[in-house]
Amino acid sequence: MTTLTTSIPVQRIAKSRIKEVDFNNLEFGKYIADHMVVADFKDGKWHEPAIFPYGDMLMSPAMLSLHYGQAVFEGMKAFFMNDGNINIFRPQKHHARFNRSLDRMCMPQISEEAFIQSLRALIELDKDWIPTSEGSSFYIRPFMFAYEARLGVKVADHFKFIIINSPVAAYQAKPYRLKVEDTYVRTAEGGTGFAKCAGNYGGAFYPTQIAREEGFDQILWTDHKEHKYIDEVGMMNVMFVINGKLVTPKLTTAILDGITRDTILTLAKDMGVTVEERKVSIDEIEAGLKDGSVTEAFGTGTAAVVAPIAVIKIKGNDLIIPEAGPDSFQLRVKKKLNDIRMGVEPDKHGWNYIIHV
Numbered sequence: 001m002t003t004l005t006t007s008i009p010v011q012r013i014a015k016s017r018i019k020e021v022d023f024n025n026l027e028f029g030k031y032i033a034d035h036m037v038v039a040d041f042k043d044g045k046w047h048e049p050a051i052f053p054y055g056d057m058l059m060s061p062a063m064l065s066l067h068y069g070q071a072v073f074e075g076m077k078a079f080f081m082n083d084g085n086i087n088i089f090r091p092q093k094h095h096a097r098f099n100r101s102l103d104r105m106c107m108p109q110i111s112e113e114a115f116i117q118s119l120r121a122l123i124e125l126d127k128d129w130i131p132t133s134e135g136s137s138f139y140i141r142p143f144m145f146a147y148e149a150r151l152g153v154k155v156a157d158h159f160k161f162i163i164i165n166s167p168v169a170a171y172q173a174k175p176y177r178l179k180v181e182d183t184y185v186r187t188a189e190g191g192t193g194f195a196k197c198a199g200n201y202g203g204a205f206y207p208t209q210i211a212r213e214e215g216f217d218q219i220l221w222t223d224h225k226e227h228k229y230i231d232e233v234g235m236m237n238v239m240f241v242i243n244g245k246l247v248t249p250k251l252t253t254a255i256l257d258g259i260t261r262d263t264i265l266t267l268a269k270d271m272g273v274t275v276e277e278r279k280v281s282i283d284e285i286e287a288g289l290k291d292g293s294v295t296e297a298f299g300t301g302t303a304a305v306v307a308p309i310a311v312i313k314i315k316g317n318d319l320i321i322p323e324a325g326p327d328s329f330q331l332r333v334k335k336k337l338n339d340i341r342m343g344v345e346p347d348k349h350g351w352n353y354i355i356h357v
């Protein structure tokens with residue numbers, strides 16, 4: 001809980017666009033809320049953030065991020081709690097990861113205060129855009145990119161930090177059918193896989209498109225050396241329930257340190273479930289699906305929370321994972337997390353950043 005009030009300059013939109021939003025049919029990312037935070041890093045320092053109407057902006061065709069890829073983002077969520085207050089989920093943790101990503105990309109760090117207070121002001125201003133239906137949320141997209149116009153390959157001198165928000169519906173996806181990737185990599189150890197930088201997505205599109213053409217929904221990414229150990233699923237972390245234990249690949253520089261991953265591992269321990277963070281091989285999952293010791297497989301991320309996996313094709317065989325029932329770990333942990341966010345269960349880890357409205 002915090003009682004700080006912010007004084008950030010605000011230029012209000014002349015006429016809200018909220019009437020254009022079909023709140024009963026929110027496609028992910030289709031609608032962007034009325035306002036955005038913008039801050040400039042120039043002459044070696046950050047200039048105070050301000051809030052502007054969301055809209056197009058001028059940029060040079062020589063803008064460095066377009067050519068050399070200095071672009072980093074975050075993805076987090078806010079919700080209305082059952083008592084009507086607004087909850088931003090774990091913004092400090094997202095801020096810390098943002099700075100780690102920025103560091104890897106030679107981009108300037110941003111203070112926790114600037115990040116959270118500008119976000120808070122933005123959310124208070126656009127709170128009418130936060131959807132209220134069950135499972136819906138306000139998706140928050142902070143990002144930074146090189147803004148300097150210049151063609152030489154160099155670390156930029158001028159960056160923009162922006163936050164935009166989008167009302168999103170509850171995530172509903174059919175359980176995934178996965179391809180084990182053994183040709184392409186999302187990243188390699190020592191690369192940028194742990195950073196939430198734009199290029200990681202750009203590089204993943206092509207192998208994902210091939211997998212889709214082959215009839216899969218997502219890729220199960222494996223290590224770059226041997227394609228033997230599992231890294232992630234699509235753009236999510238991956239978890240398995242094996243002999244009743246929650247097993248997930250141990251973090252490396254090739255794996256994104258998911259906030260949802262951390263949240264679920266923490267809740268699992270609270271629920272008395274044994275957690276193992278270690279290498280997980282394709283061979284182990286193949287054997288475990290055949291002998292029934294692997295009972296659940298799912299992706300974890302802010303957008304979906306948990307995304308069930310139904311089929312993994314390994315060495316030409318479709319291996320089936322049983323459908324997650326109401327007693328499954330993934331549905332129990334999802335409910336527990338939701339109860340904490342809504343204020344139904346105590347927030348004993350201090351994850352909720354509450355704005356009293």
Ligand SMILES: *Cc1c(COP(=O)(O)O)cnc(C)c1O
Nearest residue numbers: 235236237256258259260301302
């Ligand atoms: C964002 C992201 C995740 C999930 O992280 P969360 O903080 O849980 O949303 C996992 N893997 C990749 C590659 C990502 O970009």
